[in-house]
Amino acid sequence: MAVLVFSPGYAAPLPGHVFRPDKFRLAFEMLLKDGTVSRGDVAAPAKISKRDLLLAHTPAWTRKCLSGRFTAADSAAAEMKITKVVIRSHFLHAGGTVKAVELSLENGLGINCGGGSHHARADRGAGFCLVNDLALAARNAQKEYGVKKVMIVDLDVHQGDGTASIFRGDRSVFTFSVHQSDIYPEKKERSSLDVELPRGATGAAYLRALRRALPKALDRFKPGLVLYLAGADVCRGDLLGGLRLSPADLRRRDACV
Ligand SMILES: [Zn+2]
Known part of the structure; x- marks a missing residue:
């Protein structure tokens, strides 16, 4: 039974940045190594659609995220250079939290070995966060599961x-x-x-x-x-x-x- 969500894509490289995305992979490998989880416990993130993004974000920010066309001001607000690789990785993190919530509603517990983008605003990124996975997963649970x-x-x-x-x-x-x-x-x-x-x-x-x-x-x-x-x-x-x-x-x- 899957309880943990992870993707190797969580670790989009941010060379020289204080935020180390490889920490997600390192934590995941540690959990596998010490036997806390086995491969059979691991699920892949849910796919994030435009409709999902709109649950937590404005149409304008959703458009930017999907097109990958960010301005220098967008990167400055997020305090990191937002590339297409970076935004794709943030979609995976958000999909991970959505999936973990789905697992928890089915089995009582679901864990995303990533996510936590709690600074992301409805209309912009902030503090290394681009897609507010918590907001998106909460609203998805309400809409799709009647929570x-x-x-x-x-x-x-x-x-x-x-x-x-x-x-x-x-x-x-x-x-x-x-x-x-x-x-x-x-x-x-x-x-x-x-x-x-x-x-x-x-x-x-x-x-x-x-x-x-x-x-x-x-x-x-x-x-x-x-x-x-x-x-x-x-x-x-x-x-x-x-x-x-x-x-x-x-x-x-x-x-x-
Ligand atoms: Zn923090």
Whole structure:
């Protein structure tokens, strides 16, 4: 039974960039090597169509993504050079999250070994993110599977500002973000619930804040589906983040969710 979604195409090269897309392949290979998953557990991403993109993005941004004709300003906003290879890779990541949600609705659990493009806005890319896979997969679950209420639990060290802006005013999707207060994005959006932590926060402080907020939010909202962005950049020593979680804290965090 497939539980994990992966594609070798997740790793579109971004030479010299701080964002290392090969991390997805390295994580996948590690899971295979230590026996956490076998080849039989792995599914390919769903194909992303224009209709899918329009679930989360404006017609203008959808057109750009499909034609591959981006301007220098588009690349500047996304903070990376957007090539056709790069956008194709981002389609695969988005298709991976859509597929993982489909697996979870069939079997109770689905994991995308990629995705997490939570800074992508409806009308543009931002912060290395081009297609908001979480928004797209949440709306696809509502449209194709009749899921009424979706909660997005975003525990990346950065706020899920793109996701929050896409679902602003949509009471059928609850956006929950725990993030560091003094890093990108400089201007935060308002999620359904934001929990901010200061630079240098320890694993104990992080877990206390999470355990205080998440169970209450789940009880109150009662989602039919939860999408969990298990960002690893909360770990001590991350290049872009300033929190101090250990690998053991990360395991506790994931177990808590
Ligand atoms: Zn991040």
